Amino acid sequence: MLIRRFDLPLDNDAVSRFLPWIIAFMVYLAILALAGTLVLGAMAARWDTGMRGSLTVQIPPAPATGAAGNGKAAKRDALKIKQALEILRASPAVARAEPIGERQVLALLEPWLGDMGNAKDLPLPHLIDVELKPGAPLDVALLSKNLAKAVPGAAVDDHKAWLKRLIRLVRTFTALATAVVILIGFATIGTVVFATRTGLAIHQEVIEVLHHIGAQDSYIAGQFANHAMTLGLKGGLFGLLMAVPTLLGISALADQLDDNLLPSIVIAPEHWAALAGMPIAAALIAMVTARYTVTRSLSKML
């Protein structure tokens, strides 16, 4: 039951003035940490799903000497690619296998090596992009062995090694950010407990009168809980208002980075919805904590 009338003059004490500010800063920090968690989580998931269904096969270029040798080497390389493609396409787990053109390979290297023009002198490996059928079992070791037998020097890269390390790092950051959100939650609870106990001490006389005229603990606790909820909501909304420009600023800065080096940091609409729920969460935490604190304290009274 929502008690709108406050028989206790809770609005007039100092606690009511500082509590919304503390909650505002807590919510501000929690929103930043939560935004980090959500963005990193989404990033890891994108990498995971994007990479898990693909392989890259590398075929080392044949050595060439002189102009005539170049032509022969190109023919040998084309044959190697053809053999490798045959083996790959014969595998039931492979959905698609296509060679990556030289231009594309150069484009992939551009962020690290810059514009290299034709780069004819650079012994670039030939790459085959392999798309796997979702859910189909594939023995990567066996495939590597068969490819190496047919095409000496061919290597299969399933991205697992570096992807695992990257995802582990991202997940560590996510866990840390989640821990920060939880710690902020506990700090908020502690603050509300302290504020409520102070309120109980300040208004002890009024509470005694309410008891003597037959007020139940739930009636008094309801007054504290509704008041704490109002303060929590006020503080939470202010914290959200402070956090939105901060997040937009971080997002704008991240957008200026090179796309090829880092996936774009995007706060999806569902992430915004979760962040907007923080003031409500703060209000609910404040309300439940205040009710529990008051009920527990009153139960020790006569």
Add this chain to the structure above:
Amino acid sequence: MAADKNGCVARFENVGLRYGLGAEVLRDVSLELEQGSFNFLIGSSGAGKSSLLKLMYMALKPTRGMITLFGHEIATAHRKELIGLRRRVGVVFQEFRLLRHLSAFDNVALPLRVAGVKESEIREHVIELLTWVGLKDHLATRPPTLSGGQQQRVAIARAIISRPKLLLADEPTGNVDDRMALRLMHLFEEMNKLGATVVIATHNETLVNRLGHSCMRLDAGQLDFVETPVSGLSGGPANAGGFDAGWGRTDD
């Protein structure tokens, strides 16, 4: 249940009370308050009158002895049970204990609100009672701007708004002149006529002798029963009706 099977609203058996490790302020107090009785509690300052009333309105538990209110033993009663019992007790505190941030109307309405009475009913009852005690023009006034006598009447109105079965008043005439004191006593007699058991702690023995109800005397924490002359100005509760007309003219 308003009283136990013997018609007692309150029963004290060898009750003792001490604050902390101090000496006993009440010693071996035994009493029975019959349903519908009107009782004075007299004694000098520090004799233990307020402490005895606090035991009656369950603000304290005795350090020894047994208290039974409305047939419930207080020492073993559950908290929720005590809340139910408190709603049957109306208290006029010595220092009024009105809520300063609430209007006279809201102060008087408080016992009904905590009991969950509908707001429409509350309004009707509160206005009627505040009119009865001569404060119709002060419904929205807050206690700090009311005079002592007006605050006392608000406190009394708050104590009786929920028609308590046991009405306790601690020095209700302490801050008013004799004329006002007599009017307040008539109000309590009116409540008594409506069925409430009344206990009034006072040191005004002149008033007690004039009204002539049963009287208990506390002396250094021990209780005695005192005979009082049945005479008084009003001739007892039967003649108490009609006094309320005077409230409207009384403005401190």
